[in-house]
Amino acid sequence: MRIGVVGCGAWGTNHARTLRGFRALAAVADADPGRAEATANGFGCAAMTPDALLADPSIQGVVLALPPHLHAQTALDVLAAGKHLLVEKPMALDLVSGQAIVDAAQAANLVAMTGHLLRFHPAFLALETILQEGRLGQIRYIQSTRIGLGRFFSGADALWDIAPHDLSLILALTGAMPQAVQLETSSVVGVGNDIAHLHLTFPGGVQSHSYVSRLAPRRDRSLTVIAGNGMAVFDDLKPWPQKLALYPNQVWRDGDDVHFTSAEPTYIATPETLPLEAELSHFMACIEGGGTRRSSVAEGLDVLRVLSMAEAGGQSGKAAPARLTGHSAPPVHPNNERLS
Numbered sequence: 001m002r003i004g005v006v007g008c009g010a011w012g013t014n015h016a017r018t019l020r021g022f023r024a025l026a027a028v029a030d031a032d033p034g035r036a037e038a039t040a041n042g043f044g045c046a047a048m049t050p051d052a053l054l055a056d057p058s059i060q061g062v063v064l065a066l067p068p069h070l071h072a073q074t075a076l077d078v079l080a081a082g083k084h085l086l087v088e089k090p091m092a093l094d095l096v097s098g099q100a101i102v103d104a105a106q107a108a109n110l111v112a113m114t115g116h117l118l119r120f121h122p123a124f125l126a127l128e129t130i131l132q133e134g135r136l137g138q139i140r141y142i143q144s145t146r147i148g149l150g151r152f153f154s155g156a157d158a159l160w161d162i163a164p165h166d167l168s169l170i171l172a173l174t175g176a177m178p179q180a181v182q183l184e185t186s187s188v189v190g191v192g193n194d195i196a197h198l199h200l201t202f203p204g205g206v207q208s209h210s211y212v213s214r215l216a217p218r219r220d221r222s223l224t225v226i227a228g229n230g231m232a233v234f235d236d237l238k239p240w241p242q243k244l245a246l247y248p249n250q251v252w253r254d255g256d257d258v259h260f261t262s263a264e265p266t267y268i269a270t271p272e273t274l275p276l277e278a279e280l281s282h283f284m285a286c287i288e289g290g291g292t293r294r295s296s297v298a299e300g301l302d303v304l305r306v307l308s309m310a311e312a313g314g315q316s317g318k319a320a321p322a323r324l325t326g327h328s329a330p331p332v333h334p335n336n337e338r339l340s
């Protein structure tokens, strides 16, 4: 397998390093030739211009890790060159471009993935399985927090740059598109929003809230699921053995009274596989096997649709739009009186 990486910045370098580990790194390219050269020297591959990389017939797949506003057009160029595509999030900054990528990949029958890294995190995979098996009951509420300091990309604010991580997980878990989206943002630095609160309501009453910020002095990378039979926390800043915690807490109503019991968490052991290794290995397996199985650009477009809905005022006023993708997540439940 021969894969090229376009964009040798902080994250593209991680892609290049990981692909080199798989002996699949063919070449790197960057608008800054010196940066491409330095990366190529570090990883023992060819340095090319982006155009030359796309024209190289020996390269089967291309990873794009560019400033977000360049992703959509370059992704279309990759597909037009007949190469499989892994485009970093956000894959586009508007719905029309996102749809064009989905259509182009489908028309050319090429693998096309979005870099929703956390969909490949072993702790998230374990959480997905636990929920699909019904071990926690039905999902009632999801809370995600993703805060820290930076990056300040031109054209992609905190909502568009950070929230895709959480939305990719929330849409995968609920297996549905929201019927209503509420957004509150704050711009402190003055170039786009730095802080966003996104509240989603899904058919059947499941709700989620995501808090993202690029202007926080401490980091938090957590996703909490409140389900009918317990609660779960995926905390990516914890050491590996504690990244996924299940809390068998119970909350129930007795008329107007609400009772609860709390319990110590059980930690779920998960393999210490780096998500980027899992993502790139999935990309190459899809190229070999045909078809995009996880984190396709169609899933990426679903995420863009939620972001666009949020910016457009959130209420579609119609039935929730159909999902473009078919997840095997448990169905969204009716709103029961009893929580657990």
Ligand SMILES: NC(=O)c1ccc[n+]([C@@H]2O[C@H](COP(=O)([O-])OP(=O)(O)OC[C@H]3O[C@@H](n4cnc5c(N)ncnc54)[C@H](O)[C@@H]3O)[C@@H](O)[C@H]2O)c1
Binding pocket: 006, 007, 008, 009, 010, 011, 012, 013, 029, 030, 031, 032, 035, 050, 065, 066, 067, 068, 070, 088, 089, 090, 115, 116, 117, 161
């Ligand atoms: N999935 C994840 O977990 C994750 C993590 C970090 C970053 N990202 C995403 O990856 C993307 C890149 O992030 P980064 O931190 O590496 O950015 P960066 O600014 O460090 O790197 C971008 C690189 O692209 C190069 N570049 C600019 N214009 C170009 C062009 N026209 N052709 C070729 N190269 C060009 C720049 O010279 C630079 O080297 C962003 O979309 C970011 O959101 C994803």
